[in-house]
Amino acid sequence: MRTARTIAELRGHINTWRSKGERIAFVPTMGNLHAGHIHLMSQAAHRADRVVASIFVNPMQFGANEDFTTYPRTLSADSIKLAENGVHALFAPEVAELYPRGMVHATRIEVIGLSDILCGASRPGHFTGVATVVNKFFNIVQPDIAVFGEKDYQQLLVIRRMVSDLCLPITILSVPTVREPDGLAMSSRNGYLAADQRLCAPRLYQILCAAHEHILKGERNYTLLAEQGMQLLRNAGFVPDYFTVRRKDDFLPPEPGDSQLIILAAAWLGETRLIDNIKIEM
Numbered sequence: 211m212r213t214a215r216t217i218a219e220l221r222g223h224i225n226t227w228r229s230k231g232e233r234i235a236f237v238p239t240m241g242n243l244h245a246g247h248i249h250l251m252s253q254a255a256h257r258a259d260r261v262v263a264s265i266f267v268n269p270m271q272f273g274a275n276e277d278f279t280t281y282p283r284t285l286s287a288d289s290i291k292l293a294e295n296g297v298h299a300l301f302a303p304e305v306a307e308l309y310p311r312g313m314v315h316a317t318r319i320e321v322i323g324l325s326d327i328l329c330g331a332s333r334p335g336h337f338t339g340v341a342t343v344v345n346k347f348f349n350i351v352q353p354d355i356a357v358f359g360e361k362d363y364q365q366l367l368v369i370r371r372m373v374s375d376l377c378l379p380i381t382i383l384s385v386p387t388v389r390e391p392d393g394l395a396m397s398s399r400n401g402y403l404a405a406d407q408r409l410c411a412p413r414l415y416q417i418l419c420a421a422h423e424h425i426l427k428g429e430r431n432y433t434l435l436a437e438q439g440m441q442l443l444r445n446a447g448f449v450p451d452y453f454t455v456r457r458k459d460d461f462l463p464p465e466p467g468d469s470q471l472i473i474l475a476a477a478w479l480g481e482t483r484l485i486d487n488i489k490i491e492m
């Protein structure tokens with residue numbers, strides 16, 4: 211596996227592969243890799259000749275009071291995992307490589323409408339930071355395909371909308387969430403949970419599953435389901451941020467007859483904010 215710390219180095223590797231007509235898949239990450247990330251790498255490897263992964267803790271997507279400085283940085287261990295799992299190039303730039311003039315006056319990509327609801331309402335600027343850095347990566351790597359996990363479903367929608375609105379010639383592949391045996395969605399932030407919080411954390415998915423069951427059995431009062439979901443989260447020891455049923459492809463509130471829905475939730479356990487979702491096909 212090649213490791214590139216600069217845009218020029220990475221482009222050198224990619225140009226060599228492109229000149230042989232090889233297809234490139236790209237998987238962006240912030241590192242601290244777990245089995246969910248590795249699954250994204252293997253999905254990428256099935257669909258292209260070369261897999262490029264990035265590890266970059268992107269300051270633009272963190273709020274002032276968030277965990278940018280404490281976010282786990284485990285580059286050596288991550289590099290070994292990527293090399294063992296078929297990744298051909300790792301791009302691990304310093305902040306100044308991607309934001310050479312700093313962030314305050316940096317050009318941004320704002321995906322209107324999807325960026326300021328749900329997680330975006332609690333984390334102002336977060337999705338602008340995500341869209342901006344992913345757009346930079348897309349311009350640097352110019353992949354045929356890019357792979358994203360479905361746990362961050364709002365992020366996935368933001369990226370899909372950006373690709374569509376900016377006419378980027380990139381296929382976005384989404385991959386279902388990988389879960390721990392007790393159902394908790396894998397996340398780099400799970401490592402923040404204390405032992406008692408870790409025991410409680412799978413309730414988030416269980417409460418989503420219960421709402422999913424109600425809908426499959428015919429419940430269509432989504433407002434009531436959302437209120438019940440919030441209350442169940444509180445009873446389980448969470449401080450819920452939101453619990454909501456939306457249309458899967460645009461996050462608008464469901465209209466009668468809509469069949470492609472998703473239930474989304476975000477909730478705090480102490481200092482840790484967990485998100486999860488479950489798709490509904492009726």
Ligand code: PAF
Pocket residue numbers: 238239240266268271340343344362365
């Ligand atoms: O999902 C993540 O890890 C990040 O938001 C991403 C897509 C790598 C952008 O920094």
